[in-house]
Amino acid sequence: MTTTNSDGHPEAPPDSGGRILLIGASRGLGLALAQEWQRRGRHVVATVRGTGRTALHDLADTHPADIEIETLDVTVPEQISALRERLAGRTFDLLFVNAGVTNQPEGTVAETSTDEFVRVMVTNALSPLRVVEALDDLVAPGGTIGVMSSGQGSVANNERGGHEVYRGSKAALNTFMRSYAARRGEDRRPLVLMAPGWVRTGLGGDGARLSVDESIPNVVRTLDALADRPGLHYVDYLGRTVPW
Secondary structure, eight states, rough: OOOEEEOOOEOOOOOOOOOOEEEEESHHHHHHHHHHHHTTOOOOOOSSSSOOOOOOHHHHOOOOOTTTEEEEOOOOHHHHHHHHHHHTTTOOEEEOOOOOOOOSSSSOTTTHHHEEEEEEEIIIIIIIHHHHHHHHHGGGEEEEEEEEOOOGOSSSTEOOOOOOOHHHHHHHHHHHHHOOOOOOOOOOOEEEEEOOOOOTTTTTTTTOSSSSSHHHHHHHHHHHHHOOOOTTEEETTTBBBOOO
């Protein structure tokens, strides 16, 4: 039986199972996603960058049967290939790429150094597609592939400017995923570009409108609701379509 929450979204039962491959989960929204999926009874293989201890390690210590940790810097192609080799023979119901950065300091495109522009674009646009291309065959035929986009990636909604390089990187990510979907017209798996809302995290800042608890459970509900809907979906955390 499917229940719904107060927003009218299908609510997955806590013990619904499922195998998640989560890329980028050491902190912020990625960590919250790992926590939410663990709470719902999913088995999560989650990645961190580097070898230092993170809050994800604390979660794995508390729930060792539910959380596995892998190391991956998404900007290093050799590490993506190595992760693919380590996971060979395994199958996941959802691949979700969360890893991303914003630019520092904030400024217009013209004010941004070339090195900083390249760093943001490689991390937010190029690297997620490299990960998807390398790992998509680990996703079950009926599984879902998702990436963390942003409402700021919407060209149609950009009426005030600001956050120009970050916006551009997410718009590029959206376009690259659309090309990926177009090349796989016969693939019946849902592909999701997720806009989580403006959330109070290290990346979103203290002035953001939403708390993590207001965003992430709804992100998970929306991904669950799209699990049987093939095609490319650009949606927000409440399941509303975001204009391209």
